[in-house]
Amino acid sequence: MTRLNDRLTAMEQHNALLEDQLRQLPLPIVPAFRAGDGVRAVSFDATGDVLSTADAARVAEMFPQTTVANAGKVLHGGAPLAQRPSGKRVAVLFSGGPAPGGHNVVVGLKQMLGSDNLLLGVRGGPKGLLNGRLEPVTDADVAKIRNSGGFDYLGTDRTKIKTAEQFAKVREVAVKNALDAIVIIGGDDSNTNAAVLAEELFANVHADGRGVQVIGVPKTIDGDLQLGDLLPISFGFDTATRIYAEMVGNILQDSRSSLKYWHFVKLMGRAASHVTLEVALQAKPAITLISEEIAAKKLSLADIIEQIAQTVVSRAAKGIHHGVLLVPEGLIEFVPEVKSLIDALNEVLAHADGFAALDEAAKRAFVAGKLDAAHAALFASLPEYIQDMLLADRDSHGNLQLSLIPTEQLLVDMTRARLKQIDAKIPFATQCHFFGYEGRCGAPTLFDAAYTLNLGLTAGALILAGKTGYMASIGNLFGGGVPLAIPLAGLLNIERRHGSEAVVIEKALVNIDAPAMQYFVSRRAEWAQADLFASPGPRQFWGPVASQVPLSVALNRKADDVLFRFGEV
């Protein structure tokens, strides 16, 4: 027994059986980087692709140096680099919410930089950069974090670097640490940050006039940072959706085993519905709501509830009193009338002195008197707890914290009310779920593990090749894989709000005309009427199904298989 006790204690600190084995798992490397048992640096050449947005002219004014240097051209990694630099000092940081695979970006970066360049890890995200919390990334560190989930090696935060004071601090840290480059692993906001920093640090940071190179790496479980064949998907999306799809598949099995519950499942994913669509493609539940489609079709909340209620009714007619519904976290903002109501409420509340002091019934009465008839009717149709949430304090920007609204419960309650009108005898027992945090830090799938290792190699190769203002990517996922560099300035749009300008990388929403959505639309009526679901199960790291890719990515990239062939020549 003592021996077993010791064995269990040895599993502490990331030494569970699986964690130990995953560290040893070999990963494919794209052909461009392969050199014997190791990796090699490459030069980057222009592909035919040139990126720009409708705001290109204004962006060129705001980002003169990186715009001129990169000219919007997408690059791909090619021939071995003629002269491989050494002595470079590179900082890497995580930014925003964690996503599976982040650790392998660091592993790939370290491997490409090799022992003759120095990699420094920034503790605690952008805030850590401002505070100069840099420490060398050792060989022991990368051996330990290889193929593990989470950002816990370095930590992360959501600080946005945008003020002159912050820029000065970054310069100071860069000088103090003699940095040649910074790699920012993050989502759309963080890569916007990377674009801004690349311009800001383009030159004249160090005494000799040199700048600091800045490279972004596309992370987000939400899948809203993607760009067709040039960036098929952000890293983390595959792992997160596989985790959610397992849970949803398990619940589907449960619904058909217990034969008594409708499960309403809300899935993380901020604005876009990519996560929900992917999980639906994998598990095929009875009902899936896609925000972008609801917005495009201008559906009302009553329309949505009617669709749900009619599905419950038609299944009940066949004796099926169970089912699973998927709803994306961001749904409520995509229902045009609800968005309009929230805007109207914001307007009313902005001019309602003493409102906070009223009790809840008085608040509701006050507001009802100020809204137009359509808004007032919609407001009155909502459950009281939702009315109260809509009248709650706004955040510091005057916005409602929509993420707090329990959309899944709202849909349950409104569907129940509608069912009572249709036929009070239809059974409708429910369970609600929200899957989010469970998916952000799981051990990366083989796809995400390999993808991120190669993204790290690409980021390192871009630094060795002297590039700045690019986001690393890997193209040709269903072939051997090609390292790509996407010019960040070519992705920027200008958002004008309250008279001021802000640059943003626009979130990629679900394209309702793309193959993934079209396939879903072609099957969903069948899924609604009978239990045709699958239970995709836990992701595997060994055996015959380990190389699966997201189904939506395979569909949208018009692949002929659902397995990646990354690293094959």
Place this chain on the structure above:
Amino acid sequence: MTRLNDRLTAMEQHNALLEDQLRQLPLPIVPAFRAGDGVRAVSFDATGDVLSTADAARVAEMFPQTTVANAGKVLHGGAPLAQRPSGKRVAVLFSGGPAPGGHNVVVGLKQMLGSDNLLLGVRGGPKGLLNGRLEPVTDADVAKIRNSGGFDYLGTDRTKIKTAEQFAKVREVAVKNALDAIVIIGGDDSNTNAAVLAEELFANVHADGRGVQVIGVPKTIDGDLQLGDLLPISFGFDTATRIYAEMVGNILQDSRSSLKYWHFVKLMGRAASHVTLEVALQAKPAITLISEEIAAKKLSLADIIEQIAQTVVSRAAKGIHHGVLLVPEGLIEFVPEVKSLIDALNEVLAHADGFAALDEAAKRAFVAGKLDAAHAALFASLPEYIQDMLLADRDSHGNLQLSLIPTEQLLVDMTRARLKQIDAKIPFATQCHFFGYEGRCGAPTLFDAAYTLNLGLTAGALILAGKTGYMASIGNLFGGGVPLAIPLAGLLNIERRHGSEAVVIEKALVNIDAPAMQYFVSRRAEWAQADLFASPGPRQFWGPVASQVPLSVALNRKADDVLFRFGEV
């Protein structure tokens, strides 16, 4: 693209990549049953173990036939059966909540009965038995459900068979279907049902005086149906705890990545804390509450909150503002003063005419006036929404529906209140989770898949050997595995309530003196003070970690490894 669309559509109805591969996965069979490529029936002989409870005398009166026939003796499968019967007609049903591995019990049963006996599946649990919903289990059925999670092949329900009218119905169905045996796959209640039916159907069911054999199979994710070396664990526990442990491990990684949340996680498992203890052993979070220990130490709610708050404070002193707490679903009933308060409230409410008509404030005031000082003080210390729940309508038995109380939220709110008293500046941002339904129907781990296949083989072998009133089990899990038969009457206790007697199999609670709990106690102070957690990750079906067993089972059985060696000779 059309080819990929077709491929995706082919995945419907349980044909996800993993599901298709799992159907092909070979499983070990215990030596006693192995015969070439197939299986053989065996005779069952007495081991030295004899089972009885303190209520044995009364049980013998109530169960005269099975008590005499089985004499409390535990049997083990041994030599090949001299004369293998054919033409037997056997019904199998799921009872109670689903658990991973149930399908493989059916697969094993079918395999042992072979083509010369008939297996009938009962649709919709015990209620389906009463209604005679029996259909043959075909070879195609077992090929399809092999190694899949859930009870969805047959469905389940929670009907308790106990009235004379129900017994008559079962006899009628048994005669109509010419049944020789019934196999009930279920938990403690369902196996109590099996014991009762075995006695009831012992003889004189059919015209020739024959009875119907009844065999139970020990299922429950809760782990509260176990009996030392004779029944190391019920099936489903391993898979469910591995699913929860992955989620908790992912959230631990997230907590240390995002560096800002305390996650309070409630885990399914009714009364006992086995699930929570196992997940704690696997993931090693900062705080884990074990109900049985709290009851044994007679801790108050304030004691528990103080422990939590002090851990938050001491971690904060080291700059750690995150953590994970695990709480078993049944906690609240194990806190002696809360149990006492609920009893007192039940008493007050039983004699409070017109109470339901009062508004909530008036209800609280009314009750406060009727409680003694200690109860009133405890009641007043609870958040208002909990007070309201404690005053809500009782169920038809006059009991409070404790499962509706959001224990995790209660602990968050009371800890927050206590922290404000200690030091209002300590950060305490929180997220709450409940994991339950996700774990009941996942694809069974290799352990559960092999265990249930062999439980099915054992149940089948017991039927072929002419036994009744036994529960199938497998002993010697860390060796090759031995089929066991546990006499159900030897497990029964008498529960006297409201003047009437009911037989029950007592739930096995966590033994706080057993090795698993002792090991947990020896490490938890360290886990509380620093992040020593592991992230056990998704269960694997191939590769080096596929044969892991529950750590609590390995500890309590004094195994020298955490891998099972089932089926090895």
